[in-house]
Amino acid sequence: MPIYVKDAALAVGGAVGIASLIYVLREALVRAKTDFDKWKTELDKELGIDRIKLNKSLAFGIQTRSCDVHVAGAVKCKDLECSYGPLSFMLDIIDQAKKSVDICIYIITAQVFADAIIDAKNRGLRVRIIGDSDMSFSAQSSINTFRQLEFPVRQRMSNYIMHHKFILVDDEIVMNGSLNFTMTGALGNWENVIVSSHPEIVQPFLVEFQTLWEEFDPNNPITETDVYRHNRRTKTHDI
Template sequence: MPISWTNLGVSLILVIVIPEIVLYYRNRFKKRSETSSDHMNEVMFFTDKGLDCKEHVYSRLTCLKESCAYRNLRRLIQLVEEATSSLDICMFFFTCQDLSEAIISVHRKGVRVRVITDAEMADGRGTQIPELRKYGVPVRMKKSVSLMHHKFIIINNHMLVSGSCNWTMKAFTENWENILVTSVPNLVMPFSHHFSQLWKEFSELDYKFQV
């Protein structure tokens, strides 16, 4: 049977063109999926009803409330414990004992931990700063009329945790607060750079004896 040009054209389309189109769209979809899953993004919200979840303090059960203060706190502790090379903390006021213990534990494993805080709040009621220093965690601050009001941490120079709340149980359980967790380099790197600048500018002196 003679091969017509029409049949040959249809065969070429079926054998060559269609697989190319399928491959193109498959790769395009794969690339998009990889881009969205390459980076971790997460948000946490805290509300004024945090104390309603008080029974979850020591419970490892998953609470169904998205804004469960204790679930969020456990997640923060987990993020701190993920530090294997470095942990940079820039926190205005820090009184949360559970997070302090997690930081000390990470520090004792040999992770490079650096803490920047506000000079006045370092001496605030319930502050964990003396406890961190007792275990040799380097802490820097600067005597100033301005506040060191940041609340962010950088884990392994790769993950940024930033938001509105101080690391206090009041903030976690009684305030409306937010925390954003991201590994997007365009967001992590400027924070890392800013932390380095503050680390150079601030000192390890304890200003409470100098005011």
């Protein structure tokens, strides 16, 4: 074999080796960065550091106008002075979720909320729903749809009303307030929702959701006292 052919073969082999080395190093750096980001996220949580810095108070019912686009049925809107703005703000946060959406709610009938939750599930996110034992079975409740789609849904017979109204996104953001997830609540009532990514605010909601989720496990027995109290529950709820 001529010497120049050998030299060319060595050069090609060397180039392939260098390319392989660069690829391996690049993959190692990507993994290292991912591990570092996870570690830093956990450290920030332990130290109570607000990484996302999303802290917003949403007021419903004080707006006196709607943007023209909503005449045609559009919901999304970046203008918080528009009557659709606060609703759109909440939907955007659900749409931007990357890992999980946990919902603890008295009632949900607004299709726009249901669609956002279904889309999150379709994107492969963990979605869990806790509802009120009476309202989750009402004819207009979106939770009926979630059950049909085999979403994990839990509720429990009790004299206590599940009156929570909060959403946890990626275990890092909480949206909590007076708003039931209904179009009447979003567009026809005076309501409020606080949105926060501050760990000291988010953490109690994470604990509360997980506590209820485990307590409402269908494998936990329902006692005769639970049924008795459930049957005597007064149904005088404003939606």
